[in-house]
Amino acid sequence: MAVWIQAQQLQGDALHQMQSLYGQHFPIEVRHYLSQWLEGQLWDVIDLENPQEEFKAKRLLDSLIQELQNKAEHQVGEDGFLLKIKLGHYASQLKSTYDRCPLELVRCIKHILYTEQRLVREASNSSSPVGGMMDSMSQKYQQINQAFEELRLLTQDTENDLRKLQHNQEYFIIQYQESLRIQAQLTSLTTLPPADRQLREPTLLSKRATVEAWLTREANTLQKYRLDLAEKHQKSLQLLRKQQTIILDDELIHWKRRQQLAGNGGPPEGGLDILQSWCEKLAETIWQNRQQIRRAEHLRQQLPIPGPIEELLNDLNSTITDIISALVTSTFIIEKQPPQVLKTQTKFAATVRLLVGGKLNVHMNPPQVKATIISEQQAKALLKNENTRNDSSGEILNNNCVMEYHQATGTLSANFRNMSLKRIKRSDRRGAESVTEEKFTILFESQFSVGGNELVFQVKTLSLPVVVIVHGSQDNNATATVLWDNAFAEPGRVPFIVPDKVLWPQLCEALNMKYKAEVQSNRGLSEENLVFLAQKAFSSSSINPDDYRGMTMTWSQFNRESLPGRNFTFWQWFDGVMELTKKHLKPHWNDGAILGFVNKQQAQDMLMSKPNGTFLLRFSDSEIGGITIAWVAENPNKPGERMVWNLMPYTTKDFSIRSLADRISDLNHLLFLYPDRPKDEVFSKYYTPPLCMYLTSIRLYTNTWFTTTNPDPAANPTYMDHGASPVVSHPPNYGIYQPMSDSILDADGDFDLDDTMDVARHVEELLRRPMENQWSGQQS
Numbered sequence: 178m179a180v181w182i183q184a185q186q187l188q189g190d191a192l193h194q195m196q197s198l199y200g201q202h203f204p205i206e207v208r209h210y211l212s213q214w215l216e217g218q219l220w221d222v223i224d225l226e227n228p229q230e231e232f233k234a235k236r237l238l239d240s241l242i243q244e245l246q247n248k249a250e251h252q253v254g255e256d257g258f259l260l261k262i263k264l265g266h267y268a269s270q271l272k273s274t275y276d277r278c279p280l281e282l283v284r285c286i287k288h289i290l291y292t293e294q295r296l297v298r299e300a301s302n303s304s305s306p307v308g309g310m311m312d313s314m315s316q317k318y319q320q321i322n323q324a325f326e327e328l329r330l331l332t333q334d335t336e337n338d339l340r341k342l343q344h345n346q347e348y349f350i351i352q353y354q355e356s357l358r359i360q361a362q363l364t365s366l367t368t369l370p371p372a373d374r375q376l377r378e379p380t381l382l383s384k385r386a387t388v389e390a391w392l393t394r395e396a397n398t399l400q401k402y403r404l405d406l407a408e409k410h411q412k413s414l415q416l417l418r419k420q421q422t423i424i425l426d427d428e429l430i431h432w433k434r435r436q437q438l439a440g441n442g443g444p445p446e447g448g449l450d451i452l453q454s455w456c457e458k459l460a461e462t463i464w465q466n467r468q469q470i471r472r473a474e475h476l477r478q479q480l481p482i483p484g485p486i487e488e489l490l491n492d493l494n495s496t497i498t499d500i501i502s503a504l505v506t507s508t509f510i511i512e513k514q515p516p517q518v519l520k521t522q523t524k525f526a527a528t529v530r531l532l533v534g535g536k537l538n539v540h541m542n543p544p545q546v547k548a549t550i551i552s553e554q555q556a557k558a559l560l561k562n563e564n565t566r567n568d569s570s571g572e573i574l575n576n577n578c579v580m581e582y583h584q585a586t587g588t589l590s591a592n593f594r595n596m597s598l599k600r601i602k603r604s605d606r607r608g609a610e611s612v613t614e615e616k617f618t619i620l621f622e623s624q625f626s627v628g629g630n631e632l633v634f635q636v637k638t639l640s641l642p643v644v645v646i647v648h649g650s651q652d653n654n655a656t657a658t659v660l661w662d663n664a665f666a667e668p669g670r671v672p673f674i675v676p677d678k679v680l681w682p683q684l685c686e687a688l689n690m691k692y693k694a695e696v697q698s699n700r701g702l703s704e705e706n707l708v709f710l711a712q713k714a715f716s717s718s719s720i721n722p723d724d725y726r727g728m729t730m731t732w733s734q735f736n737r738e739s740l741p742g743r744n745f746t747f748w749q750w751f752d753g754v755m756e757l758t759k760k761h762l763k764p765h766w767n768d769g770a771i772l773g774f775v776n777k778q779q780a781q782d783m784l785m786s787k788p789n790g791t792f793l794l795r796f797s798d799s800e801i802g803g804i805t806i807a808w809v810a811e812n813p814n815k816p817g818e819r820m821v822w823n824l825m826p827y828t829t830k831d832f833s834i835r836s837l838a839d840r841i842s843d844l845n846h847l848l849f850l851y852p853d854r855p856k857d858e859v860f861s862k863y864y865t866p867p868l869c870m871y872l873t874s875i876r877l878y879t880n881t882w883f884t885t886t887n888p889d890p891a892a893n894p895t896y897m898d899h900g901a902s903p904v905v906s907h908p909p910n911y912g913i914y915q916p917m918s919d920s921i922l923d924a925d926g927d928f929d930l931d932d933t934m935d936v937a938r939h940v941e942e943l944l945r946r947p948m949e950n951q952w953s954g955q956q957s
Contacts, residue, residue: 180290181212183297191296198289202274203282204267207245208289214244220287221322222454225280232585234279241282242268321428321455324420328462331413332469335406339469342402346480349395356388400482406473407489413466414496417459421500424455425507430668433510437641440517441663441687442694449512449532453588456508457536463504464537464628467497502634505627508532509636512590515619517659518652519598519643527593529621529638531580534589537627540582544625546591548576552604553616556639556672570617571601571645580623591623601645613654616642616662616673642673657736657748660691678731681711688751695755698767702774709774713740713798714747745801753802761832762804770794770850770859777807781821783851784809789819790848792856794837797826804837808847838863 187195199205208215218237223230249264275282363381366374435446470493477486513528529546531539551559552570578591603615619640626633642662644655664687665675688710689702702710704722711725712718714734719725736748743750754773758766765771775783775795784791789810797803803826812818827837838860841847850859 180216180293180297181208183301184293187296187300191300195293195296198292201270203271203285203289206263207241207267207271210248210264211241211244214241215286216290219448219451220283220290221318222450223280223283224454225284225287228280229587231280234283238271238275238279238282242272245271318451321420321423324416324423325455325458325462328413328416328420331409331416332462332465335409335413335466335469338402338406338409339472342399342406342473343476345395345402346399346476349392349399350480352388352392352395356385356392359385359388396482399480400484400486403473403477403482403486404484404489407486407493410466410470410473410493414493414500417463417466417500421459421504424452424459425503428452428455429507429510434668436514437663437666438690440514440641441660442691449510449530453532456504456532459504460501460533460536463497463501467494467501470494470497498632501627501632505531505533505537505634506636509621509623509638511621511638511640514641515596515643517641517643517663518655519617519645520649520652521598521601521645521647524595524597526596527619527621527640528590529580529593530588530590531625531636534580535582535587539625539627540580540589542626543579543581544623545577545579546593546621546623548573548578548593548596549620549622550598550601550617550643550645551620553618553642553673554604556618556620559620559637559639560672569602570604572599573597573619574599591621598645601647603645611654613644613646613651614658615644616658617645618642618672639672653749653752654736656752660687660748661732661735663687664690678729681714681725681728681730684730684735685710692755696758696763696766698763700767700769706774709776709779710751712776713750716741743799750801754796757796757802757804757829757832760829762837764863765794765837765860768859771804772851773804777823780807780823784821785819787852788849790846791851791853792847792849793851800826800828803828806841806844806847810846836863836865839865 184195196205199208218240220237223233223237245264245268249261249268252258252261252264271282359381363378363385366378366381369377429452432446432449432452435443438444439446470490474490474494477490509529509531511527512530513526515527516525519525527548534540549569550571550573551568555568555570574597575593575595578593580589580591582589601617603612620637621640622635622637624633624635642659644658646652646655662673662675665679665683666673667675685702685707689707693699693701708720708722708725711722711728712720714730715725715728717724734747736746739746740750745753758771758773762771766773771794773794773796775793776798777795780793780795784793784807787809790808792806792808794804794806797805805826806824807821809819809821812820827840831840841856841860842864847856850856
């Protein structure tokens with residue numbers, strides 16, 4: 178639940194505290210009308226102590242003002258008129274107040290949101306974060322921010338200790354020089370007469386003893402300071418490792434997983450701004466600690482004192498180098514993946530990004546990134562650090578790009594805009610594996626230095642697996658390979674191993690995600706739809722969803738083996754349904770007008786209990802990418818008996834000529850969409866406006882053109898007469914064309930009642946231009 182909804186339920190002192198947060202600096206009306214937007218922004222990404230962040234704050238201010246103005250514009254009515262004026266005033270007021278200091282707006286809103294969250298939490302006597310709060314307010318994000326605060330304090334503490342150590346060591350060196358001076362004076366006494374030597378020697382010996390005792394004591398103190406500082410650095414590095422693990426191995430890996438699922442139609446993986454801000458804080462803290470450790474090493478070299486400190490500092494330096502190396506190599510990522518079904522000789526794009534590039538000043542010497550396509554085996558060898566001898570599995574054009582630093586966003590990235598796969602070299606395939614099951618990957622690699630060539634890193638990252646095709650006809654099967662890989666790949670796998678079989682519910686989740694994305698609909702696959710798919714996949718008749726929960730489906734069942742009695746696989750049939758729906762049936766699917774996933778027997782059972790003229794739309798079992806109309810009507814051969822009829826399936830080719838809605842409009846015997854909705858109520862908004870007189874003229878002309886000279890109607894039955902309509906009275910026979918020897922029933926007994934209309938419309942299209950000329954000539 179949004180924080181603002183809960184904040185409005187506060188009472189007593191908590192309510193007064195909440196109300197006191199608002200005023201002219203930030204009106205409570207703005208909080209109310211923009212609550213969802215305000216809680217959806219990443220305010221925590223902006224570092225209020227960094228003046229360079231002002232640009233981000235300014236963008237948020239501009240967005241806030243734009244949101245207010247949009248809200249004002251949509252107000253209507255008498256009350257809306259007053260609110261429109263008020264919101265417009267607030268937009269001007271906020272712009273005037275914060276335009277020159279946008280960081281103050283961020284500070285204000287962060288304070289409001291944090292305080293509201295605290296008040297709501299206290300009111301509910303719960304320490305858990307408020308559900309539905311924006312990401313920066315979540316418990317996990319708060320823990321990360323708290324850890325950064327702890328690291329900041331630790332780093333500041335070690336900085337103070339280091340300065341104190343340096344000051345004490347400098348004073349020690351001064352006293353040590355004093356000790357040497359006294360020793361030199363004592364040595365020079367040997368040249369003096371005995372009386373003078375005896376006079377001065379005791380004083381010098383006493384001073385030397387005092388200084389040496391102080392030096393001995395101070396040397397032990399310095400050693401203790403050094404050891405204490407090293408222990409504090411060890412604690413800092415442990416916390417740094419833990420924080421880096423959370424950010425890189427949890428948050429960044431989760432982002433990559435979301436990116437992979439987005440390839441299957443999952444929700445967008447989200448921006449990288451907050452991840453980059455964390456990585457930059459890590460980089461900054463790591464670098465500060467590294468510099469401190471190096472200064473401590475310099476102090477040790479300047480004043481060697483026997484003890485374990487040398488080994489400790491070596492370990493610390495090695496550890497901090499490993500940490501920064503892991504950070505740099507892990508934050509070289511692919512922000513925009515190349516297409517996972519990659520066609521040769523076709524332009525494609527990709528973007529790689531270094532999340533710590535700006536903070537580590539990598540852009541001062543812009544690195545170049547190279548893209549190469551490699552096979553699955555080469556990817557395995559690469560991750561094992563085996564020498565691949567710069568092998569590749571193909572040639573990519575325009576595969577080099579220089580990383581650019583974008584000052585406005587603080588990002589360092591390389592945007593490959595015009596890559597093209599010129600050729601591909603395939604490996605020997607295993608068993609039944611086809612070319613559309615062979616996986617490749619795009620390897621992006623670069624080299625750059627950090628800290629003025631102090632550290633040089635070789636960085637590499639692999640794209641999600643890609644399937645290379647040379648013809649569009651391979652797209653269907655290639656997509657199946659990608660879908661399976663994206664859905665069932667496990668983190669940290671060896672490239673590109675995926676399970677050969679998965680539980681049916683897992684596959685259902687993947688199919689539903691893909692379907693909703695392809696059809697661009699919030700209406701996904703219902704439990705009944707998934708049962709239908711299970712029946713098809715497992716050749717089962719059970720209608721109980723629980724019967725399928727423990728069943729597994731293999732890759733072969735998914736897209737290698739044909740369905741029983743068909744020449745296509747389960748995936749090919751499902752993909753055909755998606756394509757047809759996406760291209761021609763989307764609005765009807767969204768309206769709920771298409772049941773779709775219903776077999777012929779189910780359709781018959783459903784329709785037989787309904788009045789004549791009731792129909793439903795279901796996807797064809799026998800044809801890829803087909804949809805058929807089933808309806809209940811009288812059996813013309815057996816008076817008083819009813820039966821369910823099925824039209825031949827419509828495909829994309831049919832709908833490119835005439836839409837589904839128009840075809841349903843043409844069929845007068847279709848009256849009610851199952852269960853009982855008048856068809857015009859459902860489909861009329863999609864009908865093509867009639868051409869009235871013009872179409873009438875063409876139809877008259879068509880009848881004249883095709884009427885035969887045979888006066889005997891029985892000699893030339895029409896196409897419609899050849900298979901009597903079950904609900905429409907027999908139309909007069911005009912002898913339009915010769916009797917056809919082929920039955921108009923398909924192999925399943927489906928009746929193509931609509932074919933005559935398709936023929937007529939073909940004729941209309943053919944005659945359109947001559948008809949127009951002739952008609953205008955007659956009028957003139």
